[in-house]
Amino acid sequence: MNNLFSYFTPKDKKFFPLFEKSGANLVAMSQSLVELVNSNPQDTEQRERIYKKIADLEHIGDDITHQIYIELGKNFITPFDREDIHALGSALDEVADYIHGSASRMNLYNVIEMTEPIKKLAGFILQATSEVAKALVELKNYKSIRIIADACIRINNIENQADYIFDKAVGELFTYEQDAKTIIKYKEVLSAMETATDMCEDVANVLESILIKNA
Amino acid sequence: MNNLFSYFTPKDKKFFPLFEKSGANLVAMSQSLVELVNSNPQDTEQRERIYKKIADLEHIGDDITHQIYIELGKNFITPFDREDIHALGSALDEVADYIHGSASRMNLYNVIEMTEPIKKLAGFILQATSEVAKALVELKNYKSIRIIADACIRINNIENQADYIFDKAVGELFTYEQDAKTIIKYKEVLSAMETATDMCEDVANVLESILIKNA
Amino acid sequence: MNNLFSYFTPKDKKFFPLFEKSGANLVAMSQSLVELVNSNPQDTEQRERIYKKIADLEHIGDDITHQIYIELGKNFITPFDREDIHALGSALDEVADYIHGSASRMNLYNVIEMTEPIKKLAGFILQATSEVAKALVELKNYKSIRIIADACIRINNIENQADYIFDKAVGELFTYEQDAKTIIKYKEVLSAMETATDMCEDVANVLESILIKNA
Numbered sequence: 001m002n003n004l005f006s007y008f009t010p011k012d013k014k015f016f017p018l019f020e021k022s023g024a025n026l027v028a029m030s031q032s033l034v035e036l037v038n039s040n041p042q043d044t045e046q047r048e049r050i051y052k053k054i055a056d057l058e059h060i061g062d063d064i065t066h067q068i069y070i071e072l073g074k075n076f077i078t079p080f081d082r083e084d085i086h087a088l089g090s091a092l093d094e095v096a097d098y099i100h101g102s103a104s105r106m107n108l109y110n111v112i113e114m115t116e117p118i119k120k121l122a123g124f125i126l127q128a129t130s131e132v133a134k135a136l137v138e139l140k141n142y143k144s145i146r147i148i149a150d151a152c153i154r155i156n157n158i159e160n161q162a163d164y165i166f167d168k169a170v171g172e173l174f175t176y177e178q179d180a181k182t183i184i185k186y187k188e189v190l191s192a193m194e195t196a197t198d199m200c201e202d203v204a205n206v207l208e209s210i211l212i213k214n215a
Numbered sequence: 216m217n218n219l220f221s222y223f224t225p226k227d228k229k230f231f232p233l234f235e236k237s238g239a240n241l242v243a244m245s246q247s248l249v250e251l252v253n254s255n256p257q258d259t260e261q262r263e264r265i266y267k268k269i270a271d272l273e274h275i276g277d278d279i280t281h282q283i284y285i286e287l288g289k290n291f292i293t294p295f296d297r298e299d300i301h302a303l304g305s306a307l308d309e310v311a312d313y314i315h316g317s318a319s320r321m322n323l324y325n326v327i328e329m330t331e332p333i334k335k336l337a338g339f340i341l342q343a344t345s346e347v348a349k350a351l352v353e354l355k356n357y358k359s360i361r362i363i364a365d366a367c368i369r370i371n372n373i374e375n376q377a378d379y380i381f382d383k384a385v386g387e388l389f390t391y392e393q394d395a396k397t398i399i400k401y402k403e404v405l406s407a408m409e410t411a412t413d414m415c416e417d418v419a420n421v422l423e424s425i426l427i428k429n430a
Numbered sequence: 431m432n433n434l435f436s437y438f439t440p441k442d443k444k445f446f447p448l449f450e451k452s453g454a455n456l457v458a459m460s461q462s463l464v465e466l467v468n469s470n471p472q473d474t475e476q477r478e479r480i481y482k483k484i485a486d487l488e489h490i491g492d493d494i495t496h497q498i499y500i501e502l503g504k505n506f507i508t509p510f511d512r513e514d515i516h517a518l519g520s521a522l523d524e525v526a527d528y529i530h531g532s533a534s535r536m537n538l539y540n541v542i543e544m545t546e547p548i549k550k551l552a553g554f555i556l557q558a559t560s561e562v563a564k565a566l567v568e569l570k571n572y573k574s575i576r577i578i579a580d581a582c583i584r585i586n587n588i589e590n591q592a593d594y595i596f597d598k599a600v601g602e603l604f605t606y607e608q609d610a611k612t613i614i615k616y617k618e619v620l621s622a623m624e625t626a627t628d629m630c631e632d633v634a635n636v637l638e639s640i641l642i643k644n645a
Contacts, residue, residue, distance in 0.1 A: 072427055082427045090420055101382070108386030149503075167531070170618065171538030180395030180610030184402070187614070188385065205520055212502055212512045287642055297642045305635055316597070323601030395610030399617070403600065 012079040014071045016140040022064045022092045023133030029057045029099045030126040037114040037122045054103045061096035065089050084210050091203040098196035109185045117169030121193040124162040128200035131155045152204035162197040227294040229286045231355040237279045237307045238348030244272045244314045245341040252329040252337045269318045276311035280304050299425050306418040313411035320407050324400045332384030336408040339377040343415035346370045367419040377412040442509040444501045446570040452494045452522045453563030459487045459529045460556040467544040467552045484533045491526035495519050514640050521633040528626035535622050539615045547599030551623040554592040558630035561585045582634035592627040
């Protein structure tokens with residue numbers, strides 16, 4: 001397995017920096033989400049500020065994705081298969097969409113009280129995007145397959161835990177919450193958050209597939 | 216980028232006509248959906264007729280997909296990668312499934328009043344499938360990469376707008392609707408409609424990936 | 431089409447046995463699910479035992495998936511494309527996740543009464559995973575493309591039926607069930623079950639794509 005990634009062109013100066021930026025942007029979004037769910041419910045001004053920040057970061061993410069696609073159109077030599085660069089770009093975009101979607105639902109559904117499972121899932125999203133960012137930084141180093149593969153395994157683990165927290169939280173809503181509207185509302189927010197970790201798993205799947213193809 | 220699509224065989228007489236048919240069928244389904252959500256709630260006969268028409272069109276779509284797969288089995292030379300033809304066929308099938316699923320939920324859930332967001336989403340579905348159809352017509356022209364790529368960008372835009380309308384509509388249901396059953400019912404219909412635009416985005420992703428691979 | 435699969439190495443002793451094991455494990459999970467939904471609601475001990483068994487089988491499934499990935503890392507020669515082995519492994523893992531998720535929701539949401547649609551969907555899951563298992567057994571035989579393709583068609587049919595049962599069951603919940611909490615609860619369980627058949631369709635898609643690529 002010594003020649004893994006020998007196929008890569010580690011000198012690439014176009015795509016690797018964009019993927020790194022994209023990873024860092026996802027971490028920034030997740031940090032804002034964690035800040036949001038731990039903010040004072042009475043401080044609506046701060047919440048409005050964080051909602052806006054997450055929306056702004058999502059637009060930055062859209063721009064990075066767009067730049068990746070533009071570079072694909074301009075460059076005939078790519079560090080790995082063109083369709084995998086496209087798949088990775090799309091998968092990262094989906095993660096951003098669901099983090100933004102989670103915050104957006106909290107806002108539009110007027111969710112004031114942030115429950116324990118919401119806080120836990122926000123923590124998992126931050127953990128998962130941090131692993132994604134770590135893996136993306138390592139993409140350019142042809143010796144770091146192990147590091148990327150390990151990050152992918154951890155992302156899968158985090159997704160499993162998020163899945164369990166989601167199902168348990170919904171079960172508890174059914175047991176302790178009497179108001180059906182409240183149940184639906186929280187279920188939808190929790191579901192968007194859980195899907196954000198699913199999308200991190202999709203990124204891990206694309207990364208694993210790239211490692212495997214270039215082995 | 217002049218030689219983009221040079222890899223294609225523009226003379227193909229099997230797959231391009233089937234993809235065109237599939238696109239036209241999706242537009243016909245969307246037109247019926249728009250007609251449905253704008254029809255008179257009292258005219259149950261007309262609604263029944265449109266439900267039936269959408270179901271019939273979905274069967275026609277299934278037949279087209281099936282023909283694409285049969286041609287794949289019979290032809291050794293294909294205008295682009297065999298697996299991409301399969302992926303494109305499946306993605307188009309999913310769009311048809313969700314348009315039909317949207318109408319089917321309206322029918323089975325006994326949704327009488329068609330709200331503004333439902334009408335808006337039906338309009339977005341028609342816009343998105345029209346872009347899909349346009350892109351599919353252009354597939355055979357090796358000079359029209361720009362047209363296809365632009366259609367893909369518009370599909371992504373439409374999906375983003377549909378997403379926002381969906382989240383906003385559900386938020387409004389929580390605010391203005393007291394009956395939890397009604398909330399769930401409408402949420403499920405809106406969700407199927409929003410997923411139909413997601414599936415158009417999947418088609419755009421496959422198309423972009425085909426463009427990129429053959430660049 | 432006589433040389434279909436000629437590209438394959440039918441002598442493979444690593445991957446084919448693991449895929450067979452994975453298929454058999456999915457069938458075992460589905461059989462437990464069928465047993466669960468037909469068990470006596472008063473016999474909580476038996477239900478606990480089946481919940482535990484399904485969770486145990488899911489862990490076994492995780493181990494098989496992990497072994498497939500490890501073999502991918504160790505073997506330079508694979509019976510078909512490395513990325514397709516990865517895709518097939520992931521798709522099978524998803525099926526296990528949703529079967530387990532269905533049972534897990536029944537447990538966590540405290541669903542006591544197993545309704546007719548729940549029983550029907552459990553039956554469809556067993557049918558679909560049986561077809562998946564059959565197709566996986568045949569993967570090693572380079573003459574059995576027809577058998578695999580037919581299994582894929584049947585899986586698609588089963589998924590369509592499951593989809594219809596799901597939409598109809600939710601429609602009936604809206605008509606006959608007054609309690610919104612009960613509606614949501616059952617809808618979530620039915621939805622996880624329906625998604626399990628969707629995931630079988632994803633496996634069929636990967637299999638079809640492998641057949642097509644190696645034609």
